[in-house]
Amino acid sequence: MRPRNIEKEESIRAVALKIIQEEGLENLSMQKLAKAANVSPRTIYIKYENKEDLLIKLFIDEVLGAYEAAVLENFDENMEFSAGVKRLWQNSFRYFRHNRQAFTLMQYGKSSPLLNKAFRERDIQEGQFFAPIHRFLARHASAGTIQHFPFQVHRALLFAPLFDLINEYIEHSDRPAQPITDELLLDCCQTVISGMLIKTNKHQ
Amino acid sequence: MRPRNIEKEESIRAVALKIIQEEGLENLSMQKLAKAANVSPRTIYIKYENKEDLLIKLFIDEVLGAYEAAVLENFDENMEFSAGVKRLWQNSFRYFRHNRQAFTLMQYGKSSPLLNKAFRERDIQEGQFFAPIHRFLARHASAGTIQHFPFQVHRALLFAPLFDLINEYIEHSDRPAQPITDELLLDCCQTVISGMLIKTNKHQ
DNA sequence: AATTAGTAAATGAACGTTTACTTACTAAAA
DNA sequence: TTTTAGTAAGTAAACGTTCATTTACTAATT
The missing domain is CATH 1.10.10.60 (Homeodomain-like)
Known part of the structure; x- marks a missing residue:
């Protein structure tokens, strides 16, 4: 053979x-x-069975799977809230900055019906894919560190800005000035975190 | 004739x-x-000249232009920060909730190279399109209400979560339970705002 | 050690269909 | 009568996919 x-x-x-x-x-x-x-x-x-099969496998294996592995590096669901979120931001930025192809396809996943289908076909719920993050957020919500929200809402508040910023970074990567720096990203992350935290020591 | x-x-x-x-x-x-x-x-x-021309005109006229008009309704760049942002969130949600087709095409604008091109071809910068919002943010940054950031960064922090939430709303609109309610959205908006505000009366 | 049978990998050329777009024409109003 | 709107019926090129075949190797038999 x-x-x-x-x-x-x-x-x-x-x-x-x-x-x-x-x-x-x-x-x-x-x-x-x-x-x-x-x-x-x-x-x-x-x-591959056909074009659809190729695209779905590309999306799952090269994008979602690889990203999941990268984002959870040195992350522990028992981390303190601020440290945990910062780690996730760092990991995401580092991964996509060096894997722009993955980022591009990831973005298509938000509009293309085919790639949206991919989640369901393989029975991969976001809860499974990012289970440790899920538990991390649930724990902090229960502990009163942050507000109680559905997972998708936590995800929107904590990570949607990050993806917008990564997109901005990539769009400017072949231009003279790069507005998105590590320092700026950390500032933004801090901004997002401070909005989420419940301030117990504050009047009202 | x-x-x-x-x-x-x-x-x-x-x-x-x-x-x-x-x-x-x-x-x-x-x-x-x-x-x-x-x-x-x-x-x-x-x-229409060709397919590209059709899509670009659809995108500009029916999506970007119509959204711009809707989002600025009853918005004044001299509003107080919190009230202004809430108004923009409200307007966006109200518009896209009733114009899902526009939202879908808007999402394609973030991945499709063709629609990305549309901005540049027609020489429409986001600064022009949303000039009043631009000035609103610049004013509050100068006044020390919020941090100084490039416009795209302000946009990412303030509005990226909103779009994620609208997407979530639309995806659940034909299912039994709808997790995204007006009340929840207002909570999220408040969370985002409170992260952005500079707390002058706080130690450190 | 040499030969052969069997098998999966890989291919170039082609299939039928759909694509964006045109040609040649008619219909309707100024 | 001139001008434009609109159409039915195309076009060549590109599409996803398949056919019939060859290639490269293993394993069994001489």
Whole structure:
């Protein structure tokens, strides 16, 4: 039996991410991908059922899975609130700054119906994907450190600004001035945290 | 001279938005649109140069322009900070709750290279589009009510969570339980505001 | 050690369909 | 009669996908 060439499989994935970043998801075609990855179109169909399958696997494995691993590095659900959130911000920024392709596809996940479907198909709830963060927030809400909110609301308040800022960073990365610095990001993180904290020592 | 039929033009736009919301931007084709709008494909090309032109005009006129008008209703750049931000949140939520098609296309604007291009092509900077908000924030930063940040950073901190929450609202709108209520939104808005405010009467 | 059978990997060329867009024409008003 | 709006029926090119075949290797048999 002929052994499969792992390089080809990796090339397909890498080139797909590259095309999506450079030309957009809507300009990724199987034939263009095959040519750019130096592979026959048919080869892609040996490794993936169809285009949808390829995109979903790319999204889950290369983007969601890889991001989950990166964001939880040195994070512990028992951390103090402020330290924990800062760690998550740091990890996210560090990951996406060096993996812009992943960030681009992640953004598509918010608009494309296909990628939205990916969550449900694989039965991956955000609660499962980011379970430690989920528990971290639930614990601090119970302890009275922060307000009680549904998880999605906590996520919106704590991390939506971060993604906007990363997007801004990436858009400015090939321009002369970069407004988004590590220091600024830390300031922003502190701002977000201080809004969330319940101030027990304050009148009213 | 034969007068143009305004109904057809409106039908084209309305049906395009509808298809984008129901099937996604990537599934909008000129032929499908023509058939659904009960119009010949050529008719679309009388009114729009090409598909790109159609999408950009849809995006600018029906989404950005309409949103700008809605968000600034009863907003005055001289308002007190907290009241101003709350008004902007309220207006945004009210607008998108009743114009989900606009929200869907707006989300595509964050990933699609084509729609990103739309801003630059028409020379519409966000500063122009939302000039009163820009001045509102600059004034409060100068007055020391809030921290000094670039506009994009203010926007990320104040409004990125809102868009996430609206997205959550829309995704749950045809399910039994709706976690996002007006009251919750006001709570979130207050949280965001209190993070931004500089507390002059506080130790450290 | 040499030969052969079997198998999955990989391919180039093509399939039928859909794409964005046009051509050649008619309808309707100035 | 001139001008424009609108259409039905196209176009070539690109699309996702498949066919028939070859390649590269393993394992069994000589």
